[in-house]
Amino acid sequence: xxxxxxxxRLGIFIASALILxxxxxxxxxxxxxxxSSNTEVHASFxxxxxxxxxxxxxxxxxxxxTVNDIRVVADTSVIVSMTIQDAYTDFIxxxxxxxxxxxxxxxxxxxxxxxGDPATGKVEEGDYxxxxxxxxxxxxxxxxxxxxxxxxxxxxxxxxxxGKLDTGDGDIAxxxxxxxxxxxxxxxxxxxxxxxSDVNGITTKINNGQGDLGKLVNDDSITTxxxxxTANLSSITKKADSVVNQLHQTSYTINHGxxxxxxxxxxxxxxxxxxxxxxxxxQGVIEITKAAETIANSWIFRLFSKKKEKxxxxxxxxxxxxxxxxIIIRPVNRNIPEVPEE
Amino acid sequence: xxxxxVSVIRQGIRGRLKVKEETRKFYNGIFIDLGELxxxxxxxxxxxxxxxxxxxEFTKHGFLxxxxxxxxxxxxxxxxxxVLTMQMHPVLADFGAQTLLPGVVAISMVRELxxxxxxxxxxxxxxxxxxxxxxxxxxxxxxxxxxxSGTRPLSFVVASRITAATLVxxxxxxxxxxxxxxxxxxxxxxxxxxxxxxxxxxSFSMMGFVDLFPSILKTVFFGFFIxxxxxxxxxxxxxxxxxxxxxxNSAVVEASLTIFVIDLVFVLITSIL
Numbered sequence: 001x002x003x004x005x006x007x008x009r010l011g012i013f014i015a016s017a018l019i020l021x022x023x024x025x026x027x028x029x030x031x032x033x034x035x036s037s038n039t040e041v042h043a044s045f046x047x048x049x050x051x052x053x054x055x056x057x058x059x060x061x062x063x064x065x066t067v068n069d070i071r072v073v074a075d076t077s078v079i080v081s082m083t084i085q086d087a088y089t090d091f092i093x094x095x096x097x098x099x100x101x102x103x104x105x106x107x108x109x110x111x112x113x114x115x116g117d118p119a120t121g122k123v124e125e126g127d128y129x130x131x132x133x134x135x136x137x138x139x140x141x142x143x144x145x146x147x148x149x150x151x152x153x154x155x156x157x158x159x160x161x162x163g164k165l166d167t168g169d170g171d172i173a174x175x176x177x178x179x180x181x182x183x184x185x186x187x188x189x190x191x192x193x194x195x196x197s198d199v200n201g202i203t204t205k206i207n208n209g210q211g212d213l214g215k216l217v218n219d220d221s222i223t224t225x226x227x228x229x230t231a232n233l234s235s236i237t238k239k240a241d242s243v244v245n246q247l248h249q250t251s252y253t254i255n256h257g258x259x260x261x262x263x264x265x266x267x268x269x270x271x272x273x274x275x276x277x278x279x280x281x282x283q284g285v286i287e288i289t290k291a292a293e294t295i296a297n298s299w300i301f302r303l304f305s306k307k308k309e310k311x312x313x314x315x316x317x318x319x320x321x322x323x324x325x326x327i328i329i330r331p332v333n334r335n336i337p338e339v340p341e342e
Numbered sequence: 343x344x345x346x347x348v349s350v351i352r353q354g355i356r357g358r359l360k361v362k363e364e365t366r367k368f369y370n371g372i373f374i375d376l377g378e379l380x381x382x383x384x385x386x387x388x389x390x391x392x393x394x395x396x397x398x399e400f401t402k403h404g405f406l407x408x409x410x411x412x413x414x415x416x417x418x419x420x421x422x423x424x425v426l427t428m429q430m431h432p433v434l435a436d437f438g439a440q441t442l443l444p445g446v447v448a449i450s451m452v453r454e455l456x457x458x459x460x461x462x463x464x465x466x467x468x469x470x471x472x473x474x475x476x477x478x479x480x481x482x483x484x485x486x487x488x489x490x491s492g493t494r495p496l497s498f499v500v501a502s503r504i505t506a507a508t509l510v511x512x513x514x515x516x517x518x519x520x521x522x523x524x525x526x527x528x529x530x531x532x533x534x535x536x537x538x539x540x541x542x543x544x545s546f547s548m549m550g551f552v553d554l555f556p557s558i559l560k561t562v563f564f565g566f567f568i569x570x571x572x573x574x575x576x577x578x579x580x581x582x583x584x585x586x587x588x589x590x591n592s593a594v595v596e597a598s599l600t601i602f603v604i605d606l607v608f609v610l611i612t613s614i615l
Contacts, residue, residue, distance in 0.1 A: 003402070013408050014404075017513035024546075025551075027549075031549075054550055
């Protein structure tokens, strides 16, 4: 009986250990998807950056599978085979891209699967997923190093600038270090204050209506008069405009019309005709004058004339008229202003 | 001309010869012990696979070696997990990698510390116990009596104990690993609130079969050699009563040393894998 009890306790002891061992195997196996149905997919990378078999495959932050095989097929192509739990293949599409990421700064490499286009269809066994460029810590470090170098240069420049500001003799350094400019600025400010005081006095006088400027600013009568003048000027301007318009019309009519004056001005033939007429009139007048003299000197006309004219001892002045001369016949008893000789 | 003291030279030569003789005896003793151990192992293997198998003795010693050692191993494993977690937390916290703590502790315990610590405890408790017990039987001529009476002492006394030790040490290691994880869980919760589920997820997230199986396999060897060395030391003990203590002492020392050697061999093999 005692021995049976010992055997029972030993059996419980061994069974407990076996259960623990099986639980450990299950936990480890489930992490490696050994106890679930899986789909195997592949991706071809140029550089797997230290990815190893057994690394996690992650989709939307969930561990959905593991890397189960890595094969080098060419110098620029490494095929990574991944097993993905079937429960998640409904959400991974044929164009879902994969990339190699890192599980934190200290963690190992992982494969990240991004969401794809449902139109391309769900991923199937043996599919090759497209590869996207992942985050490379080495590249980030290289970039950070470059930035640090640039920052170092910038800091050196800043140090140089601050040194010059501190000890140099440039404008900004003098602004910071010398007091001359401050004194000058103080004097200028004093002068400016005095000027402003004067200006203040002037504006006060103006506001009070003192002097012509004050009246000009404050008195409305000047403005009223100016308004009237402006109104008159406006009226005059309108009239002048009307006159100008009429003159414009007249000049236009003179230039482009077909009356006598436009033709007189513009028509050459008309001018010649007028000249000819005037010449003819001149000749006619001469002829008439001669005829009148002949009639006046005839005896018949003298016979019936009351006034007997003495025979003129003086010979009448012979008028010599040339072609084109203008003859003015002046009545005897009228005062006709003399035409000034040219 | 100075006198040569011949007696001094003779004494020097004798001393050197004496040293050489002792050295030769020491090395010869090691190799003789090794040879006898190999022969003893062969005989034990023969007895193990010869019927009838002493199942009652096996269960008796399984219970004594396993069940009776469990509290000691469980407490040790629990404390190891607790202490290891508390020691590693500040180091990992410096890198902001506290979340890796359960995984690191689990791998450390399962791969190395659990098997080795448990192996050393078993070397101290089981191997010395077996050595002292069998040595006492040898001193009191019980072994001789068994041989005379036709009972196979190698099967009844030795093989049953070695088989029991081979079985219970891996089981004790599994318990030690489990209790160490609970200790680690407690330590992690000192620093931050972590659920048991999250803790075990993190613990097993970094672990693979390559961590678990080699460590369990090597504990099988640990158990076998703990039982074998204890039995050998007891079986080959002298006739005096002091041989009992000597057998127990040398069993502990040699079993502990063997555990480290086996561990080294397994680490080399698993590192190749």
